Amino acid sequence: MPVRAGRVLALQANFCRVRLDLPGPGGETDLLCTRRTRLGKSGQAICVGDRVTVDGIHWPDGRGAVAGLEPRHSLLMRPAVANVDRVVVVVALREPELDPLQLTRFLITAEATGRPVQLVFTKADLHAPEAVAAWTGRARGWGYPVRAISIRSGQGLEDLRSFLAVPGIAVLCGPSGVGKSSLLNALLPSLALRTEAVSGRLRRGRHTTRHVELFALAGAGGEALLADSPGFNRPELPADPHALALAFPELRRVLAASPCRFRNCRHQGDPGCAIGTDWDRSDLYGQCLAELEARSGGGRVRSPASGLRRRGDRLEPLLDPRLRRSSRRRLRQQGEDGDGVVAELSPPGQAD
Template sequence: MEQEPVTGRVVALQANFCRVRLDRDGPGQQLELLCVRRTRLGKSGQQVHVGDQVSLDGIDWTAGRAAVSRLFPRSSRLLRPAVANCTRLLVVVALAQPEPDPVQITRFLLAAEATDLQVELVLSKIDLVPRPGLEAWLVRLKGWGYDPIGLSVATGEGLEALRQRLAEPGITVLCGPSGVGKSSLLNALIPALQLRVAAVSGRLQRGRHTTRHVELFALGPEALLADTPGFNRPDLPLDPSRLAALFPEMRQALRSGACRYRNCLHRGDPGCCVGTDWDRYPHYLQGLEELLATGGSGAGRRLPEQEVQAERPEVRLDRRQRQPSRRRLRQSEQEGLSPPSPTD
């Protein structure tokens, strides 16, 4: 009877290795294997990413080692951070240390919206600001089209509400500027992690990078969280004509009416149904002008699956040109035989 293939999900990449959490426990309740990637995957243009569902072979259960032999089709793939099969993005923004920057928050939200995934927004460190300041930000962000959760890792406020929202099956990717408390938030949600955290730079009020690579952590039976390295200025995604669709408040205005001209870029021209009297109009205009000046940018977007899964044909040498492997040469020497020919 043919043995059932061993499958799992890539939860971390470490140099030339990847850690794979098994779909079914191995012998002795083994949960993870440290794996290499088969050379043929690279030859055919397939890259392994955190979140990939894979098939394994060459398993050494005693040593806890295996090789990734196959990638299963992906539902999505982010470029920055590189995560496969994610279902939602959680943008984390601090209300203090560092101070919130509306332009920076907007750029993170635009990059998140461009993925076509569900976008959630969290306001961290709410214990460091007066209550009226928190309420003002909650009202402002709801005007942007979001339903943010305010939370404090120090007091625990808001953690249970966030935990319930993230309990649905799927991979949630945490993203946001450095220093907003993503690792601290993960430690609060999953206390056993004990991830390294660092204080914000006192002179510049900028975050220090404590997360160096993407890694998945289990929040529930089917719910996974991806911690990602922080960065402070994400690229603007897509082209100028599609920028408006990344603003929820602009989408609402366009659903309620139509501009006079089909190619309207919503810069306050006569007949534009969006207008200029809304909070983020200056940020939209700034981003639009930047894209028009640079010709547009596709960085940070989610690739369509047909583009993600496109593979180059595997390059193979003619058998007559292949050299025998070192292993076969050693076997021949031990057995006192002549070296094998390439056609053997």
């Protein structure tokens, strides 16, 4: 029985469409495949982007069955795409109005893949050139490669093509109605993906695209696969505040050069924190952090300011109620690398 390797391009109802690495005897490139039940039993869900092996091939009607799933090197959770090489966050400058908090939430989700993140601003024709330049400048300051385009005026489209035509899988993700499918149609006119005008007072999208699908864009030195995806409005935040800080490249940069002296720091301008609040997305970061704190009941994400007190020009820990009976000597023994809450809140060398 012939077995072929390929990549899942789309999931359609109970089928996966698999692009074969090598064409079939009649030049077939894609097969519509069912999933072998043993895949389901082992808890392995197939995602778009997965590398799979296919058997049970019946060439005349282009059918087969996915029999094996290869390990993934990355995974974007929403939209669900495996083996992502880059994430391209797409937002409109207008219609719907650019919402920096929503954009930041998309960027955070994209950062969770550990892969490079790029940013595309669409509908540049609806904004003054200075405003477009201001947004691209801001996003560059955060650390993102960014392009501004318009499918109406054609602005930036050729540049975008070379920006995206890099071998590997790039996922376009963003809110509904920002023009993700329109952008793919502009780059690959033969696609003719369905698009729909935004509606209502907020000029929101209408959730036109309903499933994730990979499309090939010829690139230099290999094939670029671009995923169109259904827009959504409110990406989830990571549960862990430390992961949140690391999802801001501008914070990551500063922390890599000079780590904050407080472990578990919220980096919210607390005395002695390496970060402070004098950076562009400080408020947005604060809003995300506040949401995490609200979710965890307010008590678990702790601030050094709430765990330290000032004595002269020194900071020293306020004791956690659970540790109140600890002697100062024991605290000293724990040192800065101790395992207690107090040690976590202690700036090096100032614990006592």
